[in-house]
């Protein structure tokens with residue numbers, strides 16, 4: 290089990306003084322589905338980007354914590370007691386990913402001649418290598434000068450790496466299994482990254498990436514936007530599979546009740562003016578669909 294915890298999170302744009310997040314409190318545990326809703330400009334995407342470590346934003350107060358159980362990364366990887374809680378605001382995005390936080394990659398459309406399969410394998414190996422480095426005990430670290438010289442983990446954005454922990458054959462097996470879980474056509478993974486995926490196909494790729502990387506918590510920002518009805522169901526099926534098959538906790542940002550019919554949230558949170566102002570069960574999303582946000586605003590500002 291793992292838990293992502295936002296505690297009184299404040300953030301502003303890195304270049305400027307504009308405060309966007311004004312005290313966000315939120316917890317998402319493995320295996321749970323949380324929906325985040327809220328009017329345009331209320332700070333939902335900023336929350337997602339601050340969790341991921343987007344350089345355009347700066348945390349100014351509060352914390353983002355990830356709590357890991359000792360066996361979060363499998364039985365062969367025991368997490369020592371003093372490394373089970375990480376405050377991630379100071380970490381690099383790839384370090385956060387190695388700790389189990391997932392946000393869809395910026396779409397790497399510009400890489401020539403690289404298949405989706407190759408990209409995904411490189412991403413998986415980069416994550417595993419980064420994880421080894423984060424959990425390497427410090428004594429061992431001091432002994433291996435070689436490691437120090439070679440401290441940069443190859444980025445999947447820079448093209449495929451031939452080596453890495455997971456080899457081609459093993460990766461094919463993982464990929465087949467995951468694609469079956471997601472009901473995806475295997476041909477998909479053989480496509481080239483620069484071959485013009487449609488909007489909907491990109492969203493499906495995002496789910497596939499999350500299936501391969503097996504994050505503890507995945508943040509999905511408007512993954513339902515621009516999907517046709519069939520594809521919405523496919524993507525929803527995929528999100529449910531992430532939760533059911535690998536226990537991923539989901540923070541799903543959305544404007545519409547529609548996807549929540551397929552991906553049933555355990556909790557629904559409403560964001561307003563940079564804060565989570567109200568939380569409830571799935572019926573809260575239905576209420577918003579009926580009534581919009583004015584009543585929430587009234588409720589919040591009257592009692593304030």
Ligand SMILES: Nc1ncnc2c1ncn2[C@@H]1O[C@H](COP(=O)(O)OP(=O)(O)OP(=O)(O)O)[C@@H](O)[C@H]1O
Nearest residue numbers: 302307309327328329330331332333334335336345
């Ligand atoms: N890089 C930036 N520079 C200046 N202002 C920004 C920046 N990023 C976000 N903002 C502002 O912060 C506020 C919150 O933006 P954010 O994108 O988080 O909203 P959102 O809740 O995701 O909205 P939407 O539902 O429209 O996607 C907005 O007023 C936006 O203009």
Ligand SMILES: [Mg+2]
Nearest residue numbers: 333334335510
């Ligand atoms: Mg947004």
